[in-house]
Amino acid sequence: MYFQQKGKKLKEYISVLRQTALFAGMDDSEIEASAARLNMRAQTYERGETVCHSGQFIRAIGILAAGQLMIQKDDYWGNRSVVNRIGEGEVFGEAFAMQEDEPFIHDVIALEDSVVLSFRPEHLFAPDADKLTKRLVQNLLCSMAAKNRMLAQKIDIMAHRTTREKLTDYLSVQSRRAGSAHFSIPFDRQQLADYLGVDRSAMCTELGKMRDEGLLSFHKCVFDLYDIA
Amino acid sequence: MYFQQKGKKLKEYISVLRQTALFAGMDDSEIEASAARLNMRAQTYERGETVCHSGQFIRAIGILAAGQLMIQKDDYWGNRSVVNRIGEGEVFGEAFAMQEDEPFIHDVIALEDSVVLSFRPEHLFAPDADKLTKRLVQNLLCSMAAKNRMLAQKIDIMAHRTTREKLTDYLSVQSRRAGSAHFSIPFDRQQLADYLGVDRSAMCTELGKMRDEGLLSFHKCVFDLYDIA
DNA sequence: GCAAATCCGTTGTATTTCCAACAGAAAGGC
DNA sequence: GCCTTTCTGTTGGAAATACAACGGATTTGC
Numbered sequence: 402m403y404f405q406q407k408g409k410k411l412k413e414y415i416s417v418l419r420q421t422a423l424f425a426g427m428d429d430s431e432i433e434a435s436a437a438r439l440n441m442r443a444q445t446y447e448r449g450e451t452v453c454h455s456g457q458f459i460r461a462i463g464i465l466a467a468g469q470l471m472i473q474k475d476d477y478w479g480n481r482s483v484v485n486r487i488g489e490g491e492v493f494g495e496a497f498a499m500q501e502d503e504p505f506i507h508d509v510i511a512l513e514d515s516v517v518l519s520f521r522p523e524h525l526f527a528p529d530a531d532k533l534t535k536r537l538v539q540n541l542l543c544s545m546a547a548k549n550r551m552l553a554q555k556i557d558i559m560a561h562r563t564t565r566e567k568l569t570d571y572l573s574v575q576s577r578r579a580g581s582a583h584f585s586i587p588f589d590r591q592q593l594a595d596y597l598g599v600d601r602s603a604m605c606t607e608l609g610k611m612r613d614e615g616l617l618s619f620h621k622c623v624f625d626l627y628d629i630a
Numbered sequence: 631m632y633f634q635q636k637g638k639k640l641k642e643y644i645s646v647l648r649q650t651a652l653f654a655g656m657d658d659s660e661i662e663a664s665a666a667r668l669n670m671r672a673q674t675y676e677r678g679e680t681v682c683h684s685g686q687f688i689r690a691i692g693i694l695a696a697g698q699l700m701i702q703k704d705d706y707w708g709n710r711s712v713v714n715r716i717g718e719g720e721v722f723g724e725a726f727a728m729q730e731d732e733p734f735i736h737d738v739i740a741l742e743d744s745v746v747l748s749f750r751p752e753h754l755f756a757p758d759a760d761k762l763t764k765r766l767v768q769n770l771l772c773s774m775a776a777k778n779r780m781l782a783q784k785i786d787i788m789a790h791r792t793t794r795e796k797l798t799d800y801l802s803v804q805s806r807r808a809g810s811a812h813f814s815i816p817f818d819r820q821q822l823a824d825y826l827g828v829d830r831s832a833m834c835t836e837l838g839k840m841r842d843e844g845l846l847s848f849h850k851c852v853f854d855l856y857d858i859a
Numbered sequence: 860g861c862a863a864a865t866c867c868g869t870t871g872t873a874t875t876t877c878c879a880a881c882a883g884a885a886a887g888g889c
Numbered sequence: 890g891c892c893t894t895t896c897t898g899t900t901g902g903a904a905a906t907a908c909a910a911c912g913g914a915t916t917t918g919c
């Protein structure tokens with residue numbers, strides 16, 4: 402069995418899996434048993450490598466065990482749209498793995514050397530499902546609900562018409578999520594512009610104006626929002 | 631029990647539920663048993679009434695048994711963003727019902743007199759889950775995956791910079807979904823503009839140009855795309 | 860350490876969108 | 890039937906964005 406061959410490799414990532422939403426509420430031995438049951442495989446990617454690409458038919462759900470991924474899309478003319486950044490422990494591809502005849506519509510790129518664990522969703526629906534599998538399904542449901550909210554949130558941000566509205570909305574959400582007016586974002590300027598769907602230079606100009614107006618300050622990816630009361 | 635009181639009412643909608651993704655693969659008696667187990671309730675709304683609104687904490691997953699709903703959001707100045715239209719048999723609110731401390735971020739409005747069935751997700755995770763419940767959970771997973779793909783698709787469309795790109799992308803997707811170059815869309819002009827995140831008048835102008843260029847023709851909500859080979 | 864590449868902020872111009880207003884067509888209410 | 894409301898398409902001016910190009914700062918690769 403593949404899992405037994407790669408058993409040592411998977412074991413290395415149990416400490417990561419322990420903190421993921423998918424394996425929430427499981428101890429190490431339960432995680433190991435789940436991984437075996439799911440016939441989970443590990444695959445490594447070098448920085449810059451494509452994990453999967455637009456048009457591909459995805460059959461497995463991915464969990465990022467190490468590294469960083471970017472979910473994005475380039476059109477024929479090179480215009481890039483950034484959908485999201487995936488950090489360690491996050492799940493990706495599940496919406497398309499669940500429906501095998503729906504092609505993936507984005508590219509997934511490794512921003513750093515990365516390790517992806519993956520399994521086929523059919524193992525979740527085996528007729529002899531035990532308590533562990535039931536837990537996995539419930540966790541996956543919560544995980545998909547969270548991603549659903551994230552996508553809805555992004556739609557809300559992109560629905561704004563002006564660059565400034567998109568920026569203030571995005572930064573407000575990030576600040577709330579961080580629980581502080583001082584926080585860091587996971588994008589550089591070009592990526593942020595591609596995430597918000599605006600021109601980078603115009604966005605830089607708008608950020609500069611907002612800084613001059615005393616709304617915020619920033620250095621690289623670290624931002625501070627100021628309350629204007 | 632509420633269900634017994636409203637038993638007759640729920641039974642009226644079994645023919646609708648039979649065709650929903652949530653109850654796929656179940657016969658009428660199984661659907662009835664599931665509805666009882668989920669403690670499902672029916673609620674009616676008049677045309678124009680608010681089903682739920684932004685900021686509210688949702689505790690139940692909704693299924694539209696009759697009528698039409700619009701999921702949208704208005705900002706303080708009345709700018710409207712249309713997220714999606716919900717037709718009979720579709721599920722809504724599940725992403726926020728799964729996480730009770732996350733407030734709903736949209737408004738749900740009844741476009742016609744509507745009937746909404748709802749249940750609390752905790753019934754899906756009861757420890758004494760039977761085969762039917764397992765089926766419901768699996769169906770809900772597929773349903774959420776489909777919604778996930780829909781949201782990702784909408785993000786793709788909104789990521790385009792120009793009105794024309796958004797229109798061609800949206801109409802292409804609708805045409806592919808309908809399996810024909812002749813199809814109808816579920817929005818009037820204002821709703822379509824709010825869905826694409828553009829100005830209505832500019833969108834009308836762009837549609838007119840595209841018609842003059844021979845790319846398409848339309849009458850109300852019915853469109854025909856022409857292959858330019 | 861140095862060279863190359865990338866990232867960031869700025870500017871000016873061209874393009875596109877937004878906004879307000881209007882008129883005709885269609886739909887709905889009574 | 891008629892009146893009212895909504896919907897659609899069009900226009901012109903105001904505003905915002907996209908695009909191209911640049912210099913300086915920072916990072917990366919060797």
